[in-house]
Amino acid sequence: MKNKTLLMIPGPTPVPENVLLEMAKSPMPHRSPEFSAVFDEVNEDLKWIFQTRNDVFVFASSGTGAMEAALSNLVNPGDKVLSLVIGNFGERWAKIAESHGAIAERLAVPYGEVINSVDLQKRLEEDVNKEIKIVTMTHSETSTGAVNDVKALCEIIKKHGALSVVDGVTSVGAMDIKPDEWGINVLVSGSQKGFMIPPGLAFLTADDKAFEVHKQCKYPGFYFNWSSYKKSLAQHTTPYTPAVNLIIALHLALKMLKSEGLENILNRHRTNAMLLRNSLRKLGLKLFVEDDSKASFAVTSVYPPEGMAVGDIRKILKNDYDIIVANGQNDLKDKIFRIGTLGFVSERDVLTVVSALESAIEKAGGRLK
Amino acid sequence: MKNKTLLMIPGPTPVPENVLLEMAKSPMPHRSPEFSAVFDEVNEDLKWIFQTRNDVFVFASSGTGAMEAALSNLVNPGDKVLSLVIGNFGERWAKIAESHGAIAERLAVPYGEVINSVDLQKRLEEDVNKEIKIVTMTHSETSTGAVNDVKALCEIIKKHGALSVVDGVTSVGAMDIKPDEWGINVLVSGSQKGFMIPPGLAFLTADDKAFEVHKQCKYPGFYFNWSSYKKSLAQHTTPYTPAVNLIIALHLALKMLKSEGLENILNRHRTNAMLLRNSLRKLGLKLFVEDDSKASFAVTSVYPPEGMAVGDIRKILKNDYDIIVANGQNDLKDKIFRIGTLGFVSERDVLTVVSALESAIEKAGGRLK
Numbered sequence: 001m002k003n004k005t006l007l008m009i010p011g012p013t014p015v016p017e018n019v020l021l022e023m024a025k026s027p028m029p030h031r032s033p034e035f036s037a038v039f040d041e042v043n044e045d046l047k048w049i050f051q052t053r054n055d056v057f058v059f060a061s062s063g064t065g066a067m068e069a070a071l072s073n074l075v076n077p078g079d080k081v082l083s084l085v086i087g088n089f090g091e092r093w094a095k096i097a098e099s100h101g102a103i104a105e106r107l108a109v110p111y112g113e114v115i116n117s118v119d120l121q122k123r124l125e126e127d128v129n130k131e132i133k134i135v136t137m138t139h140s141e142t143s144t145g146a147v148n149d150v151k152a153l154c155e156i157i158k159k160h161g162a163l164s165v166v167d168g169v170t171s172v173g174a175m176d177i178k179p180d181e182w183g184i185n186v187l188v189s190g191s192q193k194g195f196m197i198p199p200g201l202a203f204l205t206a207d208d209k210a211f212e213v214h215k216q217c218k219y220p221g222f223y224f225n226w227s228s229y230k231k232s233l234a235q236h237t238t239p240y241t242p243a244v245n246l247i248i249a250l251h252l253a254l255k256m257l258k259s260e261g262l263e264n265i266l267n268r269h270r271t272n273a274m275l276l277r278n279s280l281r282k283l284g285l286k287l288f289v290e291d292d293s294k295a296s297f298a299v300t301s302v303y304p305p306e307g308m309a310v311g312d313i314r315k316i317l318k319n320d321y322d323i324i325v326a327n328g329q330n331d332l333k334d335k336i337f338r339i340g341t342l343g344f345v346s347e348r349d350v351l352t353v354v355s356a357l358e359s360a361i362e363k364a365g366g367r368l369k
Numbered sequence: 370m371k372n373k374t375l376l377m378i379p380g381p382t383p384v385p386e387n388v389l390l391e392m393a394k395s396p397m398p399h400r401s402p403e404f405s406a407v408f409d410e411v412n413e414d415l416k417w418i419f420q421t422r423n424d425v426f427v428f429a430s431s432g433t434g435a436m437e438a439a440l441s442n443l444v445n446p447g448d449k450v451l452s453l454v455i456g457n458f459g460e461r462w463a464k465i466a467e468s469h470g471a472i473a474e475r476l477a478v479p480y481g482e483v484i485n486s487v488d489l490q491k492r493l494e495e496d497v498n499k500e501i502k503i504v505t506m507t508h509s510e511t512s513t514g515a516v517n518d519v520k521a522l523c524e525i526i527k528k529h530g531a532l533s534v535v536d537g538v539t540s541v542g543a544m545d546i547k548p549d550e551w552g553i554n555v556l557v558s559g560s561q562k563g564f565m566i567p568p569g570l571a572f573l574t575a576d577d578k579a580f581e582v583h584k585q586c587k588y589p590g591f592y593f594n595w596s597s598y599k600k601s602l603a604q605h606t607t608p609y610t611p612a613v614n615l616i617i618a619l620h621l622a623l624k625m626l627k628s629e630g631l632e633n634i635l636n637r638h639r640t641n642a643m644l645l646r647n648s649l650r651k652l653g654l655k656l657f658v659e660d661d662s663k664a665s666f667a668v669t670s671v672y673p674p675e676g677m678a679v680g681d682i683r684k685i686l687k688n689d690y691d692i693i694v695a696n697g698q699n700d701l702k703d704k705i706f707r708i709g710t711l712g713f714v715s716e717r718d719v720l721t722v723v724s725a726l727e728s729a730i731e732k733a734g735g736r737l738k
Binding site: 003005007010011012013014015020021023024025026027029030031032059060061062063064065067068072077092095099100101156190192198199200218219220221222223225239240241242243244245246266278324326327 | 372374376379380381382383384389390392393394395396397398399400401407428429430431432433436437441464465468469470536559561567568570585589590591592593594608609610611612613614615680693695696718
């Protein structure tokens, strides 16, 4: 049987049927009052889900494009960037900074752990000459399932004076993150995550302090230049051809999210993730991030039972139950597997994946508990 | 009556119904053998439509993203770029070069005209110290409907030794353009044009000579870095999350194009554009680019009849006949209107727009001939 796949990965996440059909309408001409009316509502609703009063720019790109857009608009060659690294996506910030000529210093912890705010405070206190211009971090680290205490970290960064640049790709719309209240200067996210639409759009919000630094950027590039998006947004449009059909899909998905309500959405993600975590524990499985207070509600990393291969579990889940879970990335490949509970995922989906996982492990000859 | 819109603009262009429905399938996980199999076919078919043996990279971005990707991978601050400007999109190349710290010199002609190869030859001969590193140009200039003689211009550039960087956004898949044969070093295009899918994907192909220059680029950035795409392509995937649903749509659209055949596709665009041009002339309308040999087959710019406003014509076409044609851009706004014959456009569509235009002008009280 085909076409009955259940996506339990941290992206792309499941897309509601009505959103898929909305996306399948013939493209709307983007320089039209009809498109501008839709786009205005999208922008209002993005501010709501981003919990910010500032503009949220929409790029036709993947989430990494928005990460690039965050740093390419701020960094001059020779600038110093401190990257807080708890996984692959934390490391990506450092690489992007370097690709624009910045000197990236890593404050790293073993994968699965999170940044201790005391360590950050110590490092920034040592920076007496205020050489560090930007501190980058990941909120929910998709490669491990660990979650940084963004609020505490940004408070420390604010005191130092550097800009905080935060990857909220798998956290916005899934876990509480408040840029205005917490003093996050730049926050980015991507469409195929909590936004319940396919990949191809990315989002960025920057506050006034970040815009001041942006003005000093010598080579900001063109396609991701914040100033162009800000100017066009005031004219109810985008500077370059938008990914129209994805924006039409986003328009409907945001309406659905709004009618669910932000508190309910965040509760749903917390409840589903905790149900998954506790069910996995009951099955006798070991979680990669054991401490619930450091765990993402978007993605949960799990060790396979002893003596069992990640590949076998994933294969049975896929072939027998049409359920896709993710492998680990890079060094964690075949060491852990990752189950997404992000976006359009219900409690039923969590029960389903737990049940199928139990059967898959039994079929693979594994012993639980 | 709603939902019966006929898009006769140079992008987004009409999308076949089966392609829209293909795009509406649930997102496929992109790190899977199933996606890689589709992606491999897409890459083969892109080489076919681009008439190149080199890789064609697929970006999640609009066409401007691919233009950025062309220059951000080549330019170092202080480099000299010669931009051949025949319209807004020719000017865009110069702005992108400047946003990366290059010094952009414009060789410009009045909008509606094209670059004379003698002028380019003269300018490049003056450059005895070979300071000009890159020459940018537009093939089919979407803002005017004029078309540069890319073959002749690239031959001159090749002799000089600079790199040629060509915008084929509204020409690839609509007008003959042969990067390998003509010595085009970098060629870009976008999905909502000849490719018959919605906006959100952009394409770039670069030859070995361009790659050699790329290796000397100090700050190539991250998201559009050619080397990452080249490496991932060899592994049957993309470096960052691809816009999966658009690629699935592209996969089907390319199969349809292939079954039509390249010669037939190019003939269809030529025939439709010439039918439109001659019909407009018969109606007594004046074309912005009068010389057929300098006219794009993707988009035709037309003056309104004397004493009649572009806005009125566009309004009647839209309200009474559900046909969308484009206004002029910037200085040409309300001076000309533009009719697209690009992508999934048939001879019937051309007859329809001509007939509706005749009626619209009569309704607006205009006198023809």
